[in-house]
Amino acid sequence: MGRHSCCTKQKLRKGLWSPDEDEKLFNHIARFGVGCWSSVPKLAGLQRCGKSCRLRWINYLRPDLKRGMFSQQEEDLILSLHQVLGNRWAQIAVQLPGRTDNEIKNFWNSCLKKKLMKQGIDPSTHKPLAESEISTPNEKDYTDEASLLQSSQAHPIEIATETEKPFNVSKACYNGSGNVRVASGLADTFHSTPNFNPVFLLEFQERINPNGYNPNLMPQFQQYQTLYEPEQFEAKPNFGFSSMPDLTNYDLEGIAEAEFSANSASTLSSLLYNEVKECSSNSSIATSTANAGFELDKMVGNNSTLSWNPDNSLESLFQFSGIKCEESVEPNEWQGQAHCSDDYISYPLTSVSEDLVGGNAEISYQI
DNA sequence: AAGCTCGCCAACCGCCCCGTC
């Protein structure tokens, strides 16, 4: 296979990204969303390969990234997931909103691995070192149920019996003895389809006390908010970042509503915030597709257009089927309604809402 | 203060998978 074709081109910059490059990439994605990565460098005026742009966006520029130290709960969850999934960082990252696979991988290699070693636990098998050396092959392939069963017999995964919400971290914790306790059904989740329920995500995020916005992007956010007041966002739908509340990063307990309003750029954000906060306070999160539709319908009570891309927070979770793009529109021709081009898609929330209420739409949860 | 070591982490590399032609 060899080197990726985009990297073979001449005069491509490598190494650390400059603030200027970041700004160019950020502005490009902010305007046009995530599309064909190979065309991004050219369109954004960057001397980088598409892969490099993609990585920079995913690992650093994405507004839904959480920065800072890993919490104890996150650490426990990583340990738990690693025992089940092994070095499948991307799958592990799915369960840790706001964290990238690269970040988790680095955290594992720099901290957790050593921590386990100090505790006398083999980081690759999660068994006591002595036992591991004697009997256990290094990396087990847990993809098939037989090997999982075999593994769990040697080191049982405790399945919680009570009706617990999945991703309750306190119930999916690493106990330091090589065993992992997960909520009922969680193990199945890992090994069946890659589908992921965002309700679980919200549940989890309630508990991990996120650290807030990606600080790297605050200046840009502020800039956009200065340029475009909330009422202008309907006319500037391409600024999906600002109109898209970051569900992963709100400190639902700590942040004042007034503060939120000041920081958010749209009514939609406030509506979403209220909804999530409500869920947070009474833990009555919708658990069915129908309920999810209802909740969403309440959330999207205005006519704001959500312009967001599949890599970003909410639409990465909700894939609305049954919504067809009627026409192809160039990105620079976008207006405040539903648009679709080959590479970029945005949906008017009211349409989504109507479809959901009408029962025509199916929400599938997707990684 | 200078040199050295070490750890962290951003970014790259190489491979694989999948879709398209």
Add this chain to the structure above:
DNA sequence: TGACGGGGCGGTTGGCGAGCT
């Protein structure tokens, strides 16, 4: 059906800063 290109993923590297001598 095979070649090709794009995207995604895990492993690895190297730059840089902090701490130590």
